[in-house]
Amino acid sequence: MKWTSAVSEHRFLKYAVAECAVEIKEALGGQFADLLVVFVSAHHAARYDELPGLVRELAGDGVLIGCSGGGIIGAGREVEQSPGFAMAAAVLPDVTLSPFHIEDSDLPDGDAPPGDWQAIIGASTSDGPHMLILADPFSLRGENLLAGLDYAFPRAAKIGGLASGGNQPQANALFAGELVHRTGAVGVAMHGNIEIDTVVAQGCRPIGERMQITSCERNMLLELDGKPPLEVLREMFQGLSERDRQLAQNSLFLGVVMDAFNEAPKIGDYLIRNIVGMDARAGALSIGEMLKEGQRVQFHLRDAETSTHDLDAMLDQYMGSHEPHSE
Template identity: 45%
Template sequence: MVDRMQWVNALSTRPSLEAAIADVVERAVSSLTAPPDLGLVFISSAFASEYSRVLPLLAEKLAVPVIIGCSGGGVIGTTAGGQTQELEAEAALSLTLAHLPGVNLQVFHVIAEDLPDLDSPPDAWMNLTGVPASPIPQFILLSSAFSSGVNDLLQGLDFAYPGSVILGGQASAGGMGGRLALFCNDKLHREGTVGLALSGNIVVETIVAQGCRPIGQPLQVTKSERNIIIELDEKVPLVVLRDLIASLSEQERALAQNSLFVGVAMDEFKLSLQQGDFLVRSILGVDPAGGAIAIGDLVRPGQRLQFHLRDAQTSAEDLEFLLERYQRQGIDGSTSSTIGALMFACVGRGEGLYGKPHFDSGLFSRYIPNVPVGGFFCGGEIGPVGGRTFLHGYTSVFGICREISNG
């Protein structure tokens, strides 16, 4: 008999932590026919005063060799009725358990002070994580929201592990000054990054929905300094932007007041740029006197940019576009080997954006049905765009886990 992978998720809204843990463990374990190798736990900030009890309570009821997780502004999981739900403003706990034959699992915890210099060799990053570069690992990262090293960590892992998929999110404290939690096996951490590396008989594919659409035309940066755009197409950026906004419809002009972003083209050689070809970044400010524009990333002369707008409709259409494309590009034309999925959504999405609950997860389940989904609402989302890994905002990142077919 072939030992196949199994992936299950259970979501509980029981207000008592003991009851919630008993609920998810009982439902998840009863859905497995083999012992779990991996556990992923996400807990809402409503339980903030009890984070230290989560791992001991789980250990009383569950034997699993590897477990990671964190706190979130909300959690995502599967109800007893089989529905995927996003629970944002209530006590909730999501537990994913997976039986993963043929998969090697390694966990690590790093803090910003431990990170090698960015000019260090790949070995320095491998020594940091303890994860070899071969076979190619897939990484799930859960980071503290105020860990200044996360961008350097992503850059270092991209460098040391070419070909690896890296995704995850920043734990959310659910409010200013709130405490957050990172779980790694039997330890609770308050800062740094907890990582899981999976290698062997598994592949992780990603959908990174940034929720924006381009407006106007692509423009070339002709002069810049760090994150400040000084010239666009040899013109004053603020003048270019004002001319663009004047050309928009009344509805788009209103949207540009609060939801205007910049997309940085990720492929310098692609002639025809379209939705999904950009890394979306915030506009941090403008200089009314000089006309420069500051954005939330480094920019250099020669790069192409395009202004973007974001709203609920655009966000929905963007995710649907990416899901349709994923479905069309399916490796074997089916989702037969898909075992489970993870969802890392910005706290700025969800019901606050769409005006109704469970939107992103519901759309995902429409295109990729009958796949257990677990995850949380993040303070920042981690996922690849254009072959490199970035920290995003206002994004939903999906990781789709598939068993590599052995024929």
């Protein structure tokens, strides 16, 4: 098994894919990549539909999965506010890969048996698959999908994230095989000789006060503790340091408390979601997540120092609890 990744900031998508493909092939030493995972910034949105063909032509015909992103990271580099394309590739001997696409309307109801969930991704519990899942926050109830998969595949690792880069429905892109989707979720089930351990580092720190959603519609945040969220932001902005004010221009997020019964959530107890737009007239914010009244939330900032510290701490914790495998 071997993994590698590459990033390109070329403004033309074809050349960005070509640059990454060359690096990937060199790193793999001529081995065939069984899995290709790609992320592309919204600067390339006009070429989203061309991406699967470009990857197949330039990087090979391994199983493809990916999505659009507001920021791109890979090979130790991060690209934001400019064109970016990232590709990760894996050589996975004795692993069967099964890509899938799911729409929100495909999700079984809460009383459905495990077999209904297994059917939508084409796998059974006896296969023991792990899953990589990428979802569009505007069109799919991610918490329902994950709850169902946890029920049907309790021992399987589920990793992934949310597509971003778009600020309205159908503006994001999801890639699975040769197809490009604008809604739902894409994923790949991995069966066979593979084990996955998860380490999550959010790289964000809370600012302001924790508040409750008192009014929302789908992904539109209308009120926090009875106030328009833009009014809350203006009041909070006045109390920030100059450095945090600068960060808030491009690195402001909304954290949603994961556990409704957690009375004192800490860093890591929030689901971090993008703020994808605003309605200045209504004072509302558009969030990259379906919201519910009563949820507790807090604004967060992401910065390089916090991200590095968070990742180092999580990796140290992981290494301290796992013995290295002998060769």
